[in-house]
Amino acid sequence: MTAPVEQLRSAPFTLNIFLKRFGLLLVYALLGLGLSLLSDRFLTGSNQINILRQATISGIVAIGMTLVILTAGIDLSVGSILALSAVITADLLKQGLPVFLAVLIALGIGALMGMVNGLMIARGKIPPFIATLGMLTVGRGLTLMYTQGKPFTGLPDTFRFLGTGSIGAIPMPIVIAAALFILVTVILTRTRFGEYIYLIGDNPVAARLAGINTNRMIVFVYMISGICSALAGLILIARLDSAQPVIGVGYEFSAIAAVVVGGTSFSGGEGTLFGTLLGTLLIETLSNGLNLLNVSQLWEQVIKGVVIALALLFYKAINRSSK
Amino acid sequence: MNNKFLLRFLGLVRANSGLVILFLVALPLSLLSADFLSGNNLLTVALQTSMIAIAAIGMTFALITGGVDLSVGSVAALTGVLAAGLATRNGLGTYPAIFISLFAAALIGALNGAMIAWGRIPPFVATLASMAAVRGLTLVYTQGKPISGLDEQFTFWATDAAGIPVPLFVLLFVAIITYIILHRSVFGSYIFAIGGGEETARLAGISPAKIKFGVYIISALAAGLTGLLLTARLWSAQPNSGTGLELDAIASSVLGGASLMGGAGSVTGAIIGTFIIGILANGLNLLEVPSYNQQVIKGLVFIVAVILDYVLKRRLKNNGS
Numbered sequence: 001m002t003a004p005v006e007q008l009r010s011a012p013f014t015l016n017i018f019l020k021r022f023g024l025l026l027v028y029a030l031l032g033l034g035l036s037l038l039s040d041r042f043l044t045g046s047n048q049i050n051i052l053r054q055a056t057i058s059g060i061v062a063i064g065m066t067l068v069i070l071t072a073g074i075d076l077s078v079g080s081i082l083a084l085s086a087v088i089t090a091d092l093l094k095q096g097l098p099v100f101l102a103v104l105i106a107l108g109i110g111a112l113m114g115m116v117n118g119l120m121i122a123r124g125k126i127p128p129f130i131a132t133l134g135m136l137t138v139g140r141g142l143t144l145m146y147t148q149g150k151p152f153t154g155l156p157d158t159f160r161f162l163g164t165g166s167i168g169a170i171p172m173p174i175v176i177a178a179a180l181f182i183l184v185t186v187i188l189t190r191t192r193f194g195e196y197i198y199l200i201g202d203n204p205v206a207a208r209l210a211g212i213n214t215n216r217m218i219v220f221v222y223m224i225s226g227i228c229s230a231l232a233g234l235i236l237i238a239r240l241d242s243a244q245p246v247i248g249v250g251y252e253f254s255a256i257a258a259v260v261v262g263g264t265s266f267s268g269g270e271g272t273l274f275g276t277l278l279g280t281l282l283i284e285t286l287s288n289g290l291n292l293l294n295v296s297q298l299w300e301q302v303i304k305g306v307v308i309a310l311a312l313l314f315y316k317a318i319n320r321s322s323k
Numbered sequence: 324m325n326n327k328f329l330l331r332f333l334g335l336v337r338a339n340s341g342l343v344i345l346f347l348v349a350l351p352l353s354l355l356s357a358d359f360l361s362g363n364n365l366l367t368v369a370l371q372t373s374m375i376a377i378a379a380i381g382m383t384f385a386l387i388t389g390g391v392d393l394s395v396g397s398v399a400a401l402t403g404v405l406a407a408g409l410a411t412r413n414g415l416g417t418y419p420a421i422f423i424s425l426f427a428a429a430l431i432g433a434l435n436g437a438m439i440a441w442g443r444i445p446p447f448v449a450t451l452a453s454m455a456a457v458r459g460l461t462l463v464y465t466q467g468k469p470i471s472g473l474d475e476q477f478t479f480w481a482t483d484a485a486g487i488p489v490p491l492f493v494l495l496f497v498a499i500i501t502y503i504i505l506h507r508s509v510f511g512s513y514i515f516a517i518g519g520g521e522e523t524a525r526l527a528g529i530s531p532a533k534i535k536f537g538v539y540i541i542s543a544l545a546a547g548l549t550g551l552l553l554t555a556r557l558w559s560a561q562p563n564s565g566t567g568l569e570l571d572a573i574a575s576s577v578l579g580g581a582s583l584m585g586g587a588g589s590v591t592g593a594i595i596g597t598f599i600i601g602i603l604a605n606g607l608n609l610l611e612v613p614s615y616n617q618q619v620i621k622g623l624v625f626i627v628a629v630i631l632d633y634v635l636k637r638r639l640k641n642n643g644s
Contacts, residue, residue, distance in 0.1 A: 074447070120626070120630070124630055124633065124634075125633060126629060126630060126633055127583045127584065129391075129447075129573075129583055130577060130583060130629050131626070133570060133573065133574065133625075134622050134623075134625050134626035134629070135622075135626075136570070136622075137570075137618055137619075137621060137622030137625065138618075138619050138622035138623060138626070139622075140618060141615065141616070141617070141618030141619030141620075141621070141622055142619055144614075144615035144618060145613075145615045145616050145619060148615060149615060253451060253454070253455070256447075256448070256451065257448075257451065257452075257455075260448050266445040266447060266448060267445070296463070298459065298462040298463045298466065298467060299459065299463055300459065301455050301456065301458055301459030301462065302455075302456050302459030302460055302463060303459070304455055304456075304459070305452045305453060305454070305455035305456025305457070305459060306452070306456055308448070308451070308452040308455070309438060309444070309449065309452040309453070309456070312438075312442070312444045312448055312449065312452070313438070313442050313444065316442055316443050316444060
């Protein structure tokens with residue numbers, strides 16, 4: 001092959017690489033630009049903080065979901081885990097348990113339910129979809145049983161600080177979500193654990209042959225997802241000052257949407273947490289913008305669905321032409 | 324020798340696992356509750372279950388290709404409200420309204436199929452997006468309010484005819500047609516071929532894209548029928564009806580032997596699977612188990628049944644039979 005041909009071939013290739021890496025950022029920037037032209041309230045500091053605060057709950061769930069999807073799995077039970085750990089914590093808090101202990105117990109419940117998911121998947125060899133679908137049903141049922149359908153309200157102020165307090169000008173939920181985001185990014189990109197997650201998603205057989213205990217890794221990943229869900233639940237009930245038994249219904253779908261819009265591949269092994277962050281922000285900004293523009297709530301879901309589909313078609317188009 | 328007998332027994336159980344689970348669920352219920360086996364009660368179960376079973380059959384088609392259709396609940400809702408709206412607000416007759424709404428369902432199925440077959444979007448996310456969008460359209464069309472005032476021509480479809488619920492006849496009709504498509508036609512054998520291995524199917528000259536396109540249209544049509552029957556039963560179309568139908572349909576298909584990996588599943592299995600869930604729910608109601616506890620029991624039965632199925636499969640594979 002001669003050099004000019006080579007160059008010609010690589011020309012569209014670089015555009016693809018550029019789009020693949022910065023496409024989402026570009027879309028986000030365009031959306032932001034459009035909204036700030038259409039509404040003068042959009043770019044105000046308080047509105048941006050508002051978007052971030054809205055994004056924290058789904059964002060935290062999406063962080064765990066990213067790890068799970070990177071291993072080519074899925075976790076449908078996040079909403080139920082969130083709910084069960086939230087209502088039990090709310091009950092314990094109302095009975096006067098110290099906040100610190102209640103938080104630990106909540107995260108423990110999340111980890112435990114995640115562990116059961118992981119064991120069913122890794123040891124029982126049940127497809128993740130089925131195993132976590134079972135956990136979705138059981139977890140929601142346990143939540144309804146525990147609460148007998150009634151919400152817990154009136155949580156102590158020290159606990160509510162998690163959802164309503166702030167450090168300086170930055171609301172507590174954003175601080176927590178940012179800390180978690182940085183921590184998991186470091187784990188994913190700087191540690192062997194993170195490397196293994198990608199490897200397992202990319203090629204589980206090779207990972208096992210390389211001596212990785214894939215079963216244990218998978219259990220860990222689902223535990224992390226469970227812990228993230230429980231943490232999101234804590235922040236949510238702290239903000240709302242009430243733990244409803246139907247809290248978190250449908251969160252699995254919004255988390256998956258954020259992860260996938262963020263460019264993480266459903267077949268595992270490919271994706272970044274930064275993408276998930278952008279995906280979450282994009283969806284949240286879209287909601288916020290539609291609100292500001294007084295678009296009916298009813299249309300919101302239609303637009304969201306279409307945007308998700310378009311994002312996916314976009315990725316597929318880039319991926320295919322770069323091959 | 325003892326072991327050989329056991330293996331053969333396990334093989335038999337595995338091949339008919341749906342029926343075995345159905346039996347295991349029904350036996351204690353009929354012992355515990357005197358009402359369970361009464362004709363009246365069984366007809367009630369049949370009425371409720373046959374509507375869901377139609378969507379489960381459609382889901383089985385998608386599962387066999389290795390895909391999934393999360394939009395069935397939303398499609399059911401849209402079909403229902405569209406038919407009700409066209410019939411009552413626009414004064415179209417019941418049947419034109421039903422026909423147009425089913426056409427709309429097929430159109431959504433075609434859109435799903437196109438995204439999956441030619442857009443190469445994973446079925447889970449493609450149908451997740453349409454699940455959201457179609458539910459949104461339903462809310463927009465109804466403005467969030469139910470549509471009532473259906474005439475008797477419409478509600479007839481959820482009543483009794485000759486003492487037997489009409490939806491049961493509809494299910495029978497759908498089952499026969501889908502059985503022929505899936506198990507007796509070339510198209511059906513292609514569906515299994517894709518699920519067994521797409522690359523092999525392609526090499527054998529099958530176009531996976533076209534087959535998938537067709538499969539998601541079938542799934543949407545089935546979901547639409549379920550939506551119409553639910554509407555007829557409630558005498559009104561609710562914008563939030565069918566929420567969670569996708570999970571019920573998947574659970575039913577899987578209990579009936581369909582594999583999420585594709586390549587396995589059957590029309591009869593989907594029906595049996597739906598009846599397992601329907602009978603369990605009915606039995607728990609008869610036993611006056613609080614509704615909050617019912618969900619836990621249903622989830623546990625689902626998990627245990629699936630685990631047993633997988634354990635049996637592996638056991639048999641390891642023994643090379």
